[in-house]
Amino acid sequence: MKSLEEYLRENFSKGIIDHAIRANIDSKDIVSFYIHPAGHNGDTLDYIVKRDNIARLNYSNAIITVECEQCGKQYEVVPGAHIPICHEKYMHEKAVI
Numbered sequence: 037m038k039s040l041e042e043y044l045r046e047n048f049s050k051g052i053i054d055h056a057i058r059a060n061i062d063s064k065d066i067v068s069f070y071i072h073p074a075g076h077n078g079d080t081l082d083y084i085v086k087r088d089n090i091a092r093l094n095y096s097n098a099i100i101t102v103e104c105e106q107c108g109k110q111y112e113v114v115p116g117a118h119i120p121i122c123h124e125k126y127m128h129e130k131a132v133i
Contacts, residue, residue: 037092040071043081047073064112068093086113 038046047055054074061067067085072078082093103110104122111122 038079038081040081040083040090040092043071043079047076047078050076052076052078066112084113 047053052073055071056074057069057071059067059069068083069085070080070082072080083090084093101110101112107122109122
């Protein structure tokens with residue numbers, strides 16, 4: 037899977053410096069976006085956003101639900117993403133399947 041850095045470096049080497057970003061907030065309040073070279077053929081990379089963190093969204097990844105042991109609140113996250121803060125701390129550093 038191509039990283040964002042690899043994507044940007046590859047496009048830069050082709051003289052492509054402008055990129056289109058399309059943002060979305062779905063019915064479960066999950067913020068995501070995709071990036072694609074503006075006006076050119078090329079790869080499209082999808083990401084999910086939580087606060088200032090982004091994680092690559094691969095549609096073979098299932099969104100998983102994690103639950104706070106203290107209050108029972110549930111959060112839906114992509115595997116590998118940072119878990120939301122609950123009770124002033126991260127519930128876990130990263131979600132892992």
